[in-house]
Amino acid sequence: MAKGRELKGRIKSVENTRKITRTMEMVATSKMKRAQDRVTAARPYALALGDVISRLYSPELAERFPLLRQPAQERRAAVILLTSNRGLAGAFNANVIKEARTLLARLEAQGTAIELHTVGKKGAGWFRYVGRELASSRIDISDKPTAQDASSLVEGPMADFIAGRLDSVYVVYAKFNSVLSTPSTSERILPVAPPSSAAEQRDYLLYPSAEEILTELLPSYVRNTVYRGLVENTAGFYAAQRTAMKNATDNAGEMLNILRRTYNRARQAQITQEIAEIVGGAAALQG
Amino acid sequence: MLDVSVISPEAVLFEGSVDSLVAPAFDGQMGILTGHAPMMTLLGNGELRLGAAGGRRFHVEGGFLQVVDDKVRVVTERATAV
Numbered sequence: 001m002a003k004g005r006e007l008k009g010r011i012k013s014v015e016n017t018r019k020i021t022r023t024m025e026m027v028a029t030s031k032m033k034r035a036q037d038r039v040t041a042a043r044p045y046a047l048a049l050g051d052v053i054s055r056l057y058s059p060e061l062a063e064r065f066p067l068l069r070q071p072a073q074e075r076r077a078a079v080i081l082l083t084s085n086r087g088l089a090g091a092f093n094a095n096v097i098k099e100a101r102t103l104l105a106r107l108e109a110q111g112t113a114i115e116l117h118t119v120g121k122k123g124a125g126w127f128r129y130v131g132r133e134l135a136s137s138r139i140d141i142s143d144k145p146t147a148q149d150a151s152s153l154v155e156g157p158m159a160d161f162i163a164g165r166l167d168s169v170y171v172v173y174a175k176f177n178s179v180l181s182t183p184s185t186s187e188r189i190l191p192v193a194p195p196s197s198a199a200e201q202r203d204y205l206l207y208p209s210a211e212e213i214l215t216e217l218l219p220s221y222v223r224n225t226v227y228r229g230l231v232e233n234t235a236g237f238y239a240a241q242r243t244a245m246k247n248a249t250d251n252a253g254e255m256l257n258i259l260r261r262t263y264n265r266a267r268q269a270q271i272t273q274e275i276a277e278i279v280g281g282a283a284a285l286q287g
Numbered sequence: 288m289l290d291v292s293v294i295s296p297e298a299v300l301f302e303g304s305v306d307s308l309v310a311p312a313f314d315g316q317m318g319i320l321t322g323h324a325p326m327m328t329l330l331g332n333g334e335l336r337l338g339a340a341g342g343r344r345f346h347v348e349g350g351f352l353q354v355v356d357d358k359v360r361v362v363t364e365r366a367t368a369v
Contacts (some may be wrong), residue, residue, distance in 0.1 A: 041298040048294055048362045052327065052353060147296040147364070198318060204355075207312065207328035213351060216329050220350070227296050 004270070007263040014259060018252035025090065026246035031143065032179070032238035038144070038231045039176050046228060049221050054195030054209045064211065067158075067192050067218045071167040074112045077134070078157040078166050079186075080115065080226070081101060082173040082233040083123035083140055090247075092174065092182075092240035093122040096233075099184035100172040104209075112167075119230075143234055150215065150227035158222055161166075161190045174230040174236035182236035189225045192218060290319055291337060293345055295366040300345065305338040310352050310361065313356045315350075325355040330363060344369040 062068045083099045085092045100116075100123070107114055115135035118124045123136040136156070141149045160166040169190035174182045206213060291308060292302040309318045311333025314325030330352055335345045 038297070044292070044299050045296045045362060047295045048353075048360055052351065052362070056327075136321070150296075203325065204353075205324055205326040205328075207326070208314075213327060213329055217351065224296055252300060 004263060004266050006201055007259060007266065011256060011259045011263065014252050014256050018256070019153050021245045021248040021252060023250055025242055028245055032235060032242055035143070035231065035235035035238050036176070036179075039228075039235050042224075042228055042231055045049060046224055049217060049224060050195070053214065053217055053221055055204070056206075056214050057195050057209075059194075061211060061214065062194060065214060065218060066162040067190065067222065068120040068194065070191050074110065074167045075106055076113045076115070076166050077168045077170065078115050078117060078160070079107075080153065080157070080169070080171045080229075081118035081123045081127075082119045082229055083118065084233075084237040085121045087122065088244060089237055089245035092237055092244075093120075093126075095184045096172055096174055097123060097126050099186055102284035103170060103172060103186045115166075117153070117157070141230065145227065145230035145234060147223065147227050150230055151223045154223055154226045166190070171226060171229045173215065173233040174240075176232035176239070176240065177236040178241075179239045182232075182239055187225070187229070189222055192222065201270075216228065289319065289357050289359050291361070293335065293337075293347075293361045293363070293366060295363055300366055300368065301337065301343060305342060307338065308359065309336045310348065310354070311335065318353075319354060319359060321358065323354045323357070327351055327353045330361070335361060335366075339346050 033256050079097065079100065083096055087093065104114060104116070116127060116132060118127060118137045119141055121139050123227075124134060124139065127134055138153065141153075154169075157166060157169045161169055168188055169188050170188050172184065172186045175185040176182050288304040288306055289308065290306050291301065291303060292299060293340045307318065307320050309316055311317075313329040313331045314350050316333075317328065328351065330347055330350050332348045333346070337343045337345075345366050346367040346369050347359040347361065350361070353360045353362070
């Protein structure tokens with residue numbers, strides 16, 4: 001029963017693989033939940049900051065802030081691409097990279113020079129493979145990105161923007177809407193888009209002044225956008241990894257069913273054949 | 288009572304009612320009691336004290352404080368419980 005033994009080996013191997021993917025699925029699920037909590041925890045800060053900025057914002061003030069300067073044309077842009085350090089997450093990284101390529105193509109078509117910054121091994125790997133020069137590439141940002149990670153990432157481009165060396169800065173990442181919806185998104189973080197609706201105006205006492213408060217808060221706002229990108233991307237990554245591992249586990253289960261059926265059939269065929277041989281032998285003896 | 292929330296980029300560190308607070312404004316300590324006029328101020332680095340002696344304390348760095356209708360929002364770049 002050579003075929004039977006071979007099948008048995010394969011069944012064992014698929015069972016082991018399924019054990020691994022199921023464990024990875026559970027690990028990804030718990031990491032995703034934690035990452036998701038961080039996304040939720042980051043929301044109040046972003047809301048509070050956005051609210052205050054829209055209260056203080058006025059078109060007359062806007063002209064005095066370099067971060068709100070709307071350049072007439074984009075001559076130089078920076079793109080910050082957020083990817084993961086690890087794989088096994090289905091098309092997660094491929095999707096953000098595709099989004100980034102679309103953005104790069106669009107910017108290049110209008111004659112914009114681009115400097116590309118990547119976060120995560122996967123993004124750096126791909127762009128190195130196609131031979132594109134990277135302005136910076138970070139692989140040291142962990143599963144639990146901090147506000148400091150975000151500011152170290154965006155400080156350089158922000159200074160270049162203020163100095164006029166850049167006309168815009170984009171972040172490409174997977175937005176975390178829900179576990180099942182993590183669309184790749186490119187967001188322009190600089191210049192800061194003026195708040196769309198002016199919040200109700202109240203007479204606030206402002207210390208030291210609206211202008212100085214904005215001077216402090218606008219950079220915080222930009223840093224926070226990047227921080228949110230980082231946490232949402234992490235949550236999106238684990239959501240993708242969980243889905244990928246769940247699919248792998250399901251597929252392994254299906255494969256096991258087929259293998260077991262084939263194995264049982266082969267075993268039954270052998271038994272039938274042996275009985276036929278015995279019966280045939282006995283009949284020959286009786287002759 | 289004042290409804291106070293202390294918010295950092297990573298999390299909401301405190302949410303609750305206190306009767307007063309002392310915050311490190313950019314130019315020195317600032318005390319806030321109920322019935323304060325609507326106000327926004329930048330924060331410096333220092334200790335944020337909620338309530339009277341023995342209340343919660345945080346070390347905050349930068350950000351701003353907003354008071355309106357007895358609701359106080361302390362939004363800071365970095366905050367650690369002391």
